Amino acid sequence: NAGVTQTPKFQVLKTGQSMTLQCAQDMNHNSMYWYRQDPGMGLRLIYYSASEGTTDKGEVPNGYNVSRLNKREFSLRLESAAPSQTSVYFCASSERDRRPLHFGNGTRLTVT
Amino acid sequence: AQSVTQLDSQVPVFEEAPVELRCNYSSSVSVYLFWYVQYPNQGLQLLLKYLSGSTLVESINGFEAEFNKSQTSFHLRKPSVHISDTAEYFCAVSENTGFQKLVFGTGTRLLVSP
Numbered sequence: 001n002a003g004v005t006q007t008p009k010f011q012v013l014k015t016g017q018s019m020t021l022q023c024a025q026d027m028n029h030n031s032m033y034w035y036r037q038d039p040g041m042g043l044r045l046i047y048y049s050a051s052e053g054t055t056d057k058g059e060v061p062n063g064y065n066v067s068r069l070n071k072r073e074f075s076l077r078l079e080s081a082a083p084s085q086t087s088v089y090f091c092a093s094s095e096r097d098r099r100p101l102h103f104g105n106g107t108r109l110t111v112t
Numbered sequence: 113a114q115s116v117t118q119l120d121s122q123v124p125v126f127e128e129a130p131v132e133l134r135c136n137y138s139s140s141v142s143v144y145l146f147w148y149v150q151y152p153n154q155g156l157q158l159l160l161k162y163l164s165g166s167t168l169v170e171s172i173n174g175f176e177a178e179f180n181k182s183q184t185s186f187h188l189r190k191p192s193v194h195i196s197d198t199a200e201y202f203c204a205v206s207e208n209t210g211f212q213k214l215v216f217g218t219g220t221r222l223l224v225s226p
Contacts, residue, residue, distance in 0.1 A: 004155070035216075040121070042202060042216040043156070050211050058213065090155055098144065098163070098212045103155030 002026050004104035006091050012110045013081045021076040021107050023091030031094045032074035033101065034058075034066060036087040043090065049074055050097065081111045114139040114205045118217035125224055127195055133188040133220045135177075135203030142208040145186040147177055150200045150219075159201070162186065173197075198224045 007022045025032065030051045035043040035058075045058030047066040055066050063085060065077045074093075078085060088108050092101040115138045125131045137143060144163050148156040160171040167179040177188045186203060203217040 040218055042116075042118075042218040043214075044216075045213055048211075048213065056211075059215075092155070094212075098206075100146075100158040100161065101148075101156070101214065103157070105153070105155050 004091055004093055004102050006089075006104035006107050008107060009105070010108050012112065013078075014112055015082060017081050018077070018079050019081065020078075021089055021091075021109075022073070023075065023104060024073045025091075025093040025102070026072065027093060027095070027102065028071070029093035029102070030071070030096045031099075032068065033092040033094075034064075034074070034076045035090045035092065036060065037090060037106070038087050046076065046089075078109075081109075083111050085109065086111045114143060114207050114215050116203050116205050116215055116217035118203055118220050120220045121218065122221045122223065125193055125222065127224055127226050128192050130191050131189065131193050131197075131222065133201050133203075133222065135186045135188065135217060137184050137186065137203070137205045139184075139205060139207055144206045144208060144212070145177075145179060146204040146206070146214065147171075147175070147186070147188050148202045148204060148216075150202065152199075156202060159188075193222070193224050195224050195226065197222060 004025045033048040034046040049068040052071045091104045117136045146161045147159040162179045170176045204214040206212045
């Protein structure tokens with residue numbers, strides 16, 4: 001029972017490079033989320049997908065794009081990475097609106 | 113928009129002592145409140161939640177939190193902590209309108225020593 005799986009676990013990028021963070025859940029959840037966690041700032045919502053086929057901006061969407069590929073998968077793309085995007089990224093899913101979130105173990109991204 | 117304040121960034125405590133982790137929120141509408149726990153190198157896990165009904169909610173591992181609307185607080189308490197409770201604890205709030213988007217506090221690191 002994998003839950004929410006994120007890949008990769010670690011990544012180092014140079015400024016200007018692009019990459020996609022992958023997230024998949026096997027719980028048949030409708031809603032999926034991307035958060036970033038920075039020291040002293042808690043978790044901040046980047047984008048979310050209330051249901052398959054929809055995506056919406058969260059609190060800090062600038063510099064990111066997302067794709068809800070299907071019900072299981074929700075990817076986060078950095079088109080041109082910047083040092084300010086150095087962070088730990090968490091994907092989460094929930095059965096539907098107003099249900100508890102289930103988190104993956106995170107992707108630690110460093111941009112130099 | 114809602115916001116959450118966790119005033120204590122770190123709380124050191126001895127094993128078997130009681131602990132309270134403070135959480136205050138701000139919102140112009142009714143809210144749902146949550147506590148999540150994060151162990152090292154892991155994602156967050158739901159500890160307990162308040163949606164409606166009884167203002168005192170409990171978790172399976174001995175934590176409890178009380179929703180106080182007049183104080184806009186949702187403090188987390190445990191009467192006797194264990195070494196294994198060492199983790200970071202996040203309070204979160206979601207407004208009771210529109211799609212649920214959790215806003216997290218900055219976290220409180222609970223350090224339990226023998």
